[in-house]
Amino acid sequence: MANRSRKPTPKGSKLNQPRAGGMKRVAKNPQKKLKRGSWLSSMLAIAILLSSASLIMAFAWISVLFIFNPDQVSWLNKILPAWAQIPLGNHERPQTLKQIQLDLSRKNQIFGETLPINQNAKNSFLLPVFQQRANCQSDCKELVELRVYQLSEELEFKSQSENYYYLATQLPVTGPEESFVISPLLDETSEPDVSISLPLTEVQRFEGGTPSPGVWFDLRGKRQQGTGTITYGQVIYYNLERTNLLQMLYWTSPNGQLPKWQQVTGDGTKELVVDQSIGLETHLQVYQVKPLKLFFKPIQLEAITLKSSVLKDSAYQNALSIARSGLWTPAFEWLKFIKKQRKGIWTEAAQAQMDLIRFHSQLTKTQAEKTWASPSQEVLADLIDGRWEKALQVFEASPHNAQEIATLLKADEKRLWNRTAEALRVNPNRREVQAWFALILKVQQGEEHADSWLRAQPKITKDNLAYIQGLLARLNGEGTSQISSTHLSQIVGTVQPITQVNNAEWLQPNSSADLQLTDNQVWYQVEVSAFHDGKRWLNSPFENFNLPKIDTAKFFWKTLGITSDPEIQIVVWLPNGEQQITIAAIKAVQLRGKVLRLLAAGPKIPENQNNVLQPKPLALTNAALEWVQPSPITLQQLHQQNPQRVKVILSSVWQSLQKSREVPGGAIPSFEQMQEKLGDWPVQVVDLTNNAQPEIILTISPAAIVSLNQSTHENLGENPEKRRDRTIIFSDSNKVIYTDFTGNYSQRLSAIAKLSDVQSLALLVENAHNYSLKRWSTKNQRFE
Numbered sequence: 001m002a003n004r005s006r007k008p009t010p011k012g013s014k015l016n017q018p019r020a021g022g023m024k025r026v027a028k029n030p031q032k033k034l035k036r037g038s039w040l041s042s043m044l045a046i047a048i049l050l051s052s053a054s055l056i057m058a059f060a061w062i063s064v065l066f067i068f069n070p071d072q073v074s075w076l077n078k079i080l081p082a083w084a085q086i087p088l089g090n091h092e093r094p095q096t097l098k099q100i101q102l103d104l105s106r107k108n109q110i111f112g113e114t115l116p117i118n119q120n121a122k123n124s125f126l127l128p129v130f131q132q133r134a135n136c137q138s139d140c141k142e143l144v145e146l147r148v149y150q151l152s153e154e155l156e157f158k159s160q161s162e163n164y165y166y167l168a169t170q171l172p173v174t175g176p177e178e179s180f181v182i183s184p185l186l187d188e189t190s191e192p193d194v195s196i197s198l199p200l201t202e203v204q205r206f207e208g209g210t211p212s213p214g215v216w217f218d219l220r221g222k223r224q225q226g227t228g229t230i231t232y233g234q235v236i237y238y239n240l241e242r243t244n245l246l247q248m249l250y251w252t253s254p255n256g257q258l259p260k261w262q263q264v265t266g267d268g269t270k271e272l273v274v275d276q277s278i279g280l281e282t283h284l285q286v287y288q289v290k291p292l293k294l295f296f297k298p299i300q301l302e303a304i305t306l307k308s309s310v311l312k313d314s315a316y317q318n319a320l321s322i323a324r325s326g327l328w329t330p331a332f333e334w335l336k337f338i339k340k341q342r343k344g345i346w347t348e349a350a351q352a353q354m355d356l357i358r359f360h361s362q363l364t365k366t367q368a369e370k371t372w373a374s375p376s377q378e379v380l381a382d383l384i385d386g387r388w389e390k391a392l393q394v395f396e397a398s399p400h401n402a403q404e405i406a407t408l409l410k411a412d413e414k415r416l417w418n419r420t421a422e423a424l425r426v427n428p429n430r431r432e433v434q435a436w437f438a439l440i441l442k443v444q445q446g447e448e449h450a451d452s453w454l455r456a457q458p459k460i461t462k463d464n465l466a467y468i469q470g471l472l473a474r475l476n477g478e479g480t481s482q483i484s485s486t487h488l489s490q491i492v493g494t495v496q497p498i499t500q501v502n503n504a505e506w507l508q509p510n511s512s513a514d515l516q517l518t519d520n521q522v523w524y525q526v527e528v529s530a531f532h533d534g535k536r537w538l539n540s541p542f543e544n545f546n547l548p549k550i551d552t553a554k555f556f557w558k559t560l561g562i563t564s565d566p567e568i569q570i571v572v573w574l575p576n577g578e579q580q581i582t583i584a585a586i587k588a589v590q591l592r593g594k595v596l597r598l599l600a601a602g603p604k605i606p607e608n609q610n611n612v613l614q615p616k617p618l619a620l621t622n623a624a625l626e627w628v629q630p631s632p633i634t635l636q637q638l639h640q641q642n643p644q645r646v647k648v649i650l651s652s653v654w655q656s657l658q659k660s661r662e663v664p665g666g667a668i669p670s671f672e673q674m675q676e677k678l679g680d681w682p683v684q685v686v687d688l689t690n691n692a693q694p695e696i697i698l699t700i701s702p703a704a705i706v707s708l709n710q711s712t713h714e715n716l717g718e719n720p721e722k723r724r725d726r727t728i729i730f731s732d733s734n735k736v737i738y739t740d741f742t743g744n745y746s747q748r749l750s751a752i753a754k755l756s757d758v759q760s761l762a763l764l765v766e767n768a769h770n771y772s773l774k775r776w777s778t779k780n781q782r783f784e
Contacts, residue, residue, distance in 0.1 A: 094152035094164035104129060110141055115205050117148065117215055117238065122163055124150040126217065126238070128203040135645055135693060135732045142199035143219060146171045146245055148238065171236070171245040173219065175200045176252065178691070178778060181223060181232045184254045184276045184283070195778040196691065198223060200234060209261050209270050211289045213240050214299075218259065224692060231256045235272065235301065248301045249287065254278055265304075265355040267348070272301060280381055281415060282328070282363045286356055304356045310349040313338065318426050320353065325422035326415065328360035330386040361385075375401040376408040383416055386423070388432035395439075395471070402474040409443040413535065416440060428457070431464045438468050442475055488623040489561030489586075490532035490755075493598070494770040495570050495619035497605070498525045506588035506599050507553040515587055517601055524570065524584055526598040526619040530773045533559050537755060539773065541594030556589040561621075568598070571618040572605050580606060584619075615724075615750055615766055625753040628761055630697075632682035638696070639675065648734040649696060650674045656728060656741040662705050677708055686752065689776040690760035693732035699749070701725050724748055738763065738774075738783055 095103070101111045112128030114121070129145040149165035157164035178195035199221055206216040220233035232252040238245055251259055257275040264271045264286050274285040287301040306324050309317045315338050323331035335354045339346055368385035372378035375394050382391035395405050409416065420437045427433070434457065442450035454460070454468060501515050501523055508515070517523065530539045548555050557563045570582040584602025591597075598619075605617060639646040654674060657663045668674075681704060684697040702724070726740035727749040740748055746768040753762050755773070763774040763783055774783040 092167055094154070094157050094166045096162045096164055098162075100127070100149070100165070108132070109144070112143075112203060115203065115217070117240075122151060124148065124168070125165075126203070126205075126215075130201075133199060135642060135734070139199070139201045139222070139692075141201055142175075143173050143201060143203065145173055146203070146217075146219075146236065148243065148245065150243075168243045169245055171247070173200060173234070175221060176232055176234065176250040178223075180250060181230055181252045182225065182254075184252060184278065185225065185230075198232065198691075206261060211261075211269055211299075214238055215240070216261075220258070222256075225254070228254070229256045230254050231258060233259070235259070237299070239296070239298065241298075242296055244296055246297055251285070252276070264359050265352050271304075277363075280367055280377075280384055281326070282360050282367075282384070284356075284360060284363075286359065288352065304352045306353055306356065310347060310353060316350070319357075322419075322422050322426060323357045323360075325419045326384060327386045327419050327423060328357055328364050330423070332357045332361040374404070376404045379405050380408060380416075383419065383436065386419075388423075388430070388436060392432055392435060392471070395474075399474065406439075406443050406475050409440050412440070412444075417444075429459050431467065434460065434464070435468045435471055438472060439475070442472055447472070447476075489565040489568075489621040490537075490624040491526075491528055491560060491568065491598070491619070491621045492530050492624050492764070492771065492773060493526040493528040493619045495524050495526045495600075495617045498523045501599065506590050507556060508588040509553050509557055515599065520603060521601045522604050524600045524602060524619070526568065526586075526600055527770055528596040528598060529771050531560055531596075532624075532755075534561065537773070540596070540770075542591070542596045543594050547591075553589065556591075560589070562586050562589075565621060565623065568600055568619055568621050570600075570602065570605055571620070573615045574606065575614065615748070616771070618750070618764075618771060625751075625755065625764070628686065628752045628754055630684040630686040630752075632684050634679060635681050635683055635698075636675070636679040638683055638685070639679070645696075645734060646675075647671055649698070649730055650678060652730065652734070652736055653678065653698065653700075653728060656736070656739060657705070657708070660741045663708050686761065688729065688752070688761050688763075689731065689737070689778070691732070695732060695737070696730040697727060697752075698730070699725050699727045737776075737781075 097114075104111045108131070110130040110132065112130055114125040114127050117124040117126060125148070127147045127149060128143055129147060130141040131144045133140050133142045147170045148168045150168045152158070152164040152166050175198045178198050181198055200219045201221045202219070204218050204220070206218055210216045215238040217236040217238065218233055219236060220231060223230045223232065230252060232250070234250050235248040236245055237248050251274045253259070253275055255275060255277055259272055259274045261270040262273045264273065265288070267288075269289055271289075272287040274287075276283045276285060286304045288304060289299050290302045292298055292300050306320050309320055311317075315334070319331045319334040319338065322334075332354070335357060339354070364381075364385040367381045368387055368390075370381065372381065375397070379391045379394050382388075382394070395402055416436075417440055420433060420440060423430070423433045424437055434454070438450045438454050441453055450472060451469075454465065503515050506515065528540060528542075530537055532538075566586045568584050568586055570584055572580045572582070574580055582603050582605050584600035586598050586600050588599040589597070590599070600619070635646060635650070650671065651668060651674075654663070654668050658665050658668075669677075681698065681700065684699075685694045686697065687693060688695045688697075725748070727738070728736060728741060729738040729749075731737045738749070748766045749763055750766050750771070751764045753764055753773075755762050755775075760776050765772050765774055776782075777784045
């Protein structure tokens, strides 16, 4: 058969498919299969690489957290075995507020009330830490540290029911020095004493209008000074960016006012104002917030000061000078004129000084415009504000006004003198200022000084001279005695009878009069230990008196206050311990070397009988001292209040008795044995060092000493009946700060007294030959 021709079979036809049981077809293209496998391998490799990179990045991030904040990775410890735990080192773990308070209590510290750092108090807060002050009667919690805590953001602690906080920063706290706190009350020439730090007892946050960013806190305390209260403190700034606490400045306010943020200058930022005014004497410290180029302390509080002129202008310098003297309103009016003349050429620093002066002027103007019941107060307010003419009108209104104002001028401690002298320096020819300078000069230094100064003025006219001399005449006559009578004599000394008096050796106002006695009188010589000159207490030895060449007797009469109060008391102790007071009259004065003596006439005093050791006769004027006699308690009662203090005191007392050979030497008895023997001894609790903390005064009688050791009192070297009470005083820190247990037994504490114009109490101490007044020296930490 002939072969038939075949047509090609189309693709996809069933004829191309293999038949069952037929021959296998050849495999697909091997190059195509290889490409698919390579793609899968590449994808798998990429996935592995990506996973590795993520793990590397995760481990790197964990490493960074571990280095800078281990708490951020503390959650890993929950899934890691013990051998693989992440060490957190010394970094504190977050704690709840209760845990923080419990830790402080274990350290004998006291936690204060938390203060919020921002609006949400749960996120961060300031925690004051206090400590109990030893031997304290009031305000016993002393601030020792500030801490800032922030809310923990770690997952481990965020999931807890209570909030956990970590310590962001902390700052130890100490109060200001006592000398700084009382410095506004001291004279500018007074040397600051080295003194203790006063405690800070409160913490408050400044609210409203404080400079931002950051948070401002005020730490404060109080100190009694006479009848008033001084408030003092420290300003703290919390830097939100650096999370650190910064000490900015200490402050003190003698009138008890708290510092406040107030707009004083015109730069848009409030200033911190501290009021240090005393009475009508206005004084404000104003601090501006200034930037600093320091990483951890970007700002500081800088006082606006008038000590140096910021402009090279003589008129501007004169304006600052009269402002420094206290003439705020005249200085401000002058500065306004100078600024107008300079036509806008005015620096920011000059504006700040001007604003400070304006701020003071506003207050002195308000005082001067008040209605005053007292002419002297009205004149004082007028003179402080530079209203010379208005003050003269009040002076001339009546003789009574003139005498009352004269008393004011006599008592002035240079505040009016400095203002008047500075006003004269700037304008020496102003009649009203000349008048006030002459009035002050006459009242304080005498008519001769005032008249000679007035006549020495080069450009004074006849009319002005006559006018001012007329004003001075108002102070003559009765006014002079009234001025002198304002200073009562305050004298303390040792007295002894004398038999002969030489008129030439004594000064008396009427030098021609003879020193004579009346019936039943004897002469007494008083060696002055201390006296008050109308301004301050002076103690023996007396030097640098600057005696006048004429009227020396009158000088002493006025300085000692004898003109107004010539009587002096002579105190004698009788054998039974009672006091007998005899009144004598001061007749004359004597100064030899550095010893000041008075000659007095009065009735005869009892003599010492049977050579009994009695206190020496004491001379003092009626206004000299105010006796202080705190109510005593027993050592047993004191032990109930402060057991630890009594233990220390008893040990010191026993050692003092051993050193003076009152009791045998050797080992000190146990506390129980000493308490049994000494528990009934009386003590007095009183503040003698003026630090608001009481001292313990223990006065021991001879009988009490003898009762300690009956078997040995006969060998003590003296008859017990002739022995005297002896005193030992312990400070608030239980140190002996005064003792009569000295080797020669020549020192005895006679009394505790309050002196006029002196805050701290004084000890009246009898020495071998005289009496002395001893007051506590904060500088030397002893009675002097």
